[in-house]
Amino acid sequence: ETGVTQTPRHLVMGMTNKKSLKCEQHLGHNAMYWYKQSAKKPLELMFVYNFKEQTENNSVPSRFSPECPNSSHLFLHLHTLQPEDSALYLCASSQTGTGETGELFFGEGSRLTVL
Amino acid sequence: DAKTTQPPSMDCAEGRAANLPCNHSTISGNEYVYWYRQIHSQGPQYIIHGLKNNETNEMASLIITEDRKSSTLILPHATLRDTAVYYCIVETGANNLFFGTGTRLTVIP
Numbered sequence: 001e002t003g004v005t006q007t008p009r010h011l012v013m014g015m016t017n018k019k020s021l022k023c024e025q026h027l028g029h030n031a032m033y034w035y036k037q038s039a040k041k042p043l044e045l046m047f048v049y050n051f052k053e054q055t056e057n058n059s060v061p062s063r064f065s066p067e068c069p070n071s072s073h074l075f076l077h078l079h080t081l082q083p084e085d086s087a088l089y090l091c092a093s094s095q096t097g098t099g100e101t102g103e104l105f106f107g108e109g110s111r112l113t114v115l
Numbered sequence: 116d117a118k119t120t121q122p123p124s125m126d127c128a129e130g131r132a133a134n135l136p137c138n139h140s141t142i143s144g145n146e147y148v149y150w151y152r153q154i155h156s157q158g159p160q161y162i163i164h165g166l167k168n169n170e171t172n173e174m175a176s177l178i179i180t181e182d183r184k185s186s187t188l189i190l191p192h193a194t195l196r197d198t199a200v201y202y203c204i205v206e207t208g209a210n211n212l213f214f215g216t217g218t219r220l221t222v223i224p
Binding site for chain 1: 149151202216
């Protein structure tokens, strides 16, 4: 138990569906992240939020839409996805200090399958 | 944008020290080196990080060369539960941790 909870753990959706992934951290951290991990590929940093403000968008397609309503919650809204978007989506949080990220705490991930 | 090079795989006998190397020859003076590991089907787990000095915690030791162009993660007494993919990461700015392909460590009984 890392203090970062992701739901759902598994999701199957069609290409025309709209769904959302949810992440909640109970650690009082000020930064939250979405990473994508595809089969046999490294983790890809997608989005970073610092104090609820998006500070990083790593060239992610617009069919992925993040939302950070407060520093404890992070969503990833999904619409018109492609089969190649099937992957493990990992949320993480950290207490960022001056000039360094600090320790990232990861959730267990949401495994997404797009049919 | 991974700035690190790691061997794709390594084996280590149970109970022995596991020494995992990482090259980061283009590292800048204020960039930290982080190590994480990922056990199958789980989220990555933080191990240790450092800037210039060697670091030690309850999990591992991090040895950074004086020129900072390489580092070694040392697991002093490897157990079967240490079998995982180990990632060496150079932080390219606060909140920017880009994972590479890592080293798959297999601890052998």
